[in-house]
Amino acid sequence: MREIPYTIRSKFFRVIEDDLHRHRSQINAGLAVQIILKPGGYNGDTIVAIRSRNSLTFETDWPGRDYTRFPQRIRAAATALHYCQFQGLFRIIHKDGMLVIQAIQSKVSR
Numbered sequence: 001m002r003e004i005p006y007t008i009r010s011k012f013f014r015v016i017e018d019d020l021h022r023h024r025s026q027i028n029a030g031l032a033v034q035i036i037l038k039p040g041g042y043n044g045d046t047i048v049a050i051r052s053r054n055s056l057t058f059e060t061d062w063p064g065r066d067y068t069r070f071p072q073r074i075r076a077a078a079t080a081l082h083y084c085q086f087q088g089l090f091r092i093i094h095k096d097g098m099l100v101i102q103a104i105q106s107k108v109s110r
Helices: 013-022 024-028 072-083
Strands: 002-005 033-036 044-050 057-060 086-095 098-108
Touching: 013 024, 013 033, 013 072, 024 098, 044 072, 057 072, 072 086, 072 098
Parallel strands: none
Antiparallel strands: 002 057, 033 098, 044 057, 044 086, 086 098
8 A cells, every 4th residue: 555645625625525424324334425526537446545543645555656646536535535534445436527435444433
């Protein structure tokens, strides 16, 4: 697993954060949540680890070397998960504006 910094700014962050709040119970139940964003962006399918002890970065199985090439919508989703106080492992998929988030192993602090 490699570490990627949480995003500082993203036009997708609020939309993702709002949907995470709305679908908290589905995420806690391990169900996949779909979030529709503007078409485009890098496609990706990755596992991220959100840890409460680390407020600067998340871990991922993404194989790239240059984190600036990491799919920004997935990065925004990881940041939103952290801000919504989710913890654990999540699969995040992005394909042309469709974001899918599913807990693999998680807990929520509130």
